[in-house]
Amino acid sequence: MRYLLIALLTTAALAVVSVFVGVADVSLSSFFASGSEDIANKVMLISRVPRTLALILAGSSLAIAGMVMQMIVRNRFVEPSMTGTTESATLGFLVATLLVPGWPVMGKMLIAAAFALAGTLLFLRILKFVPLRDVVLVPLVGLMLSGVIGAVATFLAYRFNLLASLLAWSMGDFSSVLRGRYELLWAGLACTIAAYVAADRFTVAGMGKEFSTNLGSNHGYVMFAGLLIISLIAAVCLVSVGTIPFLGLIVPNLVSLAIGDNVRRAVPWVAVTGAAFVLACDILGRVLRQPYEIPLSVIVGVIGSGVFAWLLLRRRSQDA
Template identity: 40%
Template sequence: MKHKIKKITGAENYQLQSYNHHKLWTKSFILAIIVVIILGGISLFTGVYDIRGQQDGMNMFFITRVPRTAALMLTGAAMSMSGLVMQLVTQNRLVEPTTTGTIEWAGLGLTFVYLLFPAPTLVQRMTGAIIFSFLGTMIFFIFLKRIKLRSSIVVPIIGMMLGAVISAVSTFVGLLFQMTQSIESWFVGSFASVQIGRYEYLWLIVVVTFFIFIYADRLTLAGLGEDVTTSLGLNYNRIVLIGTGLISFAVGVVAAVIGNLPFLGLIVPNIVSMYRGDDLRSNLPWVCVLGMGTITVCDIISRTIIMPFEVPVSLILGTVGAVVFIVILMRQRRLR
């Protein structure tokens, strides 16, 4: 009798721990939000221009500082979400827009837009980047589906090789038609040019977040494999198509407005999944908040490391992301 009571108590404790684990408004999550708000405040008051000592300081504050901080938050959420969805769909923790060639396909789309329209609008650049991101990501998924790979490490290697080829094509087209100066800003992701009137399309990321949250359970099931998803009465290919479309939309918007931001979708989802598992719905708020904090920290470093000059935030992200990528590889090898 005592044994049965202990078993029931243990099950109840397990359910309570599981409930607390997936509960959103925990002390740690509230603390994370507070830290991100503090980082946003630091970002607002970091810069060479003295907004408090100049007569037009407040105007410059709302023209440049506020849009830049808002762009940091939206971009961090977008790229982190994209990495999380990609890792679920491919069942591979080393996959994100940088390691699948998605961001390079977006760059190729921008190149062709500049080829067709000598002075394209932001909407035209976004459209080209989104379409090519979608095509490139679908090509990558189809390639993985047709070829059986023995090691998960091979997947990002193939993606980076494909991305390198696409990047070379973009460079060749740019040199051939003398468009290198028009597209070179994309290759170096930076928030230096963000100001009012040039970042507002990033708010579309909020819409993408909404739809990802709606399809969160289906995308999580798709991460269990095609057989499991089909056995539960869902259309696996349709779910993957919707997920790819949402990823491509977010990456295309970021690529058109900001540029290339490597490894952000790799760093944040892996840290969150390491501590919270693979449930997309419960992890999504965490991924968004930590993505905002990560890119804001990198941007603050990029603005202060060689003040009064500024290094591209992609340089800081690439360095940190490369280290995290190597650590994940070594960790997987040790687990085997």
């Protein structure tokens, strides 16, 4: 508990730093000394605070989605962006934009979530026909499926002149987050709470259908609930801030290495670590090339790919 408190305090410190980092000169003294109409107040309340909240919500929920995905698939090397889930959500959002452009963002997000659920179910169906002699084959199958779905989305975007929009959805970037444009991410927090409530059931489901059925658990219901949580988180983050790769892969693995595989114990750690990691990467992206900004997905992708390679090599050395 003491170490979790330290992690929470670290995340809070990163959040405070995030609020005061940026091109606009906003200091603590100017914020409290100025009137309600001052520019410093407006920048803080309209841009900086919503951006920091969006980083925390997106980071924690995507990390939880990755952990639930790994429990359902029973493989440590998968996450929503490596199983076709995120690409399916992108395709769904594109289809919604083409067919029902007048719908509110919430309606388009639900369509994206439905596509994400269908894409994840397709991935699980394909796995039943693939002889999985190596754990690395599972993410490879997912990456191939993601490539196919991404190609379909790219073709549609090219056909209807939406390539720029598709690129924006595929690039995780928080620079455009403002008050009134991130609130859907609170649904990710609700999904995180649901994952914590059902943590024990996900643990049992991750041990296999026969085992969970013998313990009296409805394996199909638990699996569907997990897939629904993953799909909603993927869709919400996609329509709000874009795609953030590797986050749901590396955070649960690092937490598992530190505290073990108890899901109920790991959920708070995964959520806090995911939020802290995203905050740190976003601060780094804003500081490296000031006054310009490196998109968050680029920073996370570079760090995440390195950690992913280390995890694979570590697994290989243990098997040897």
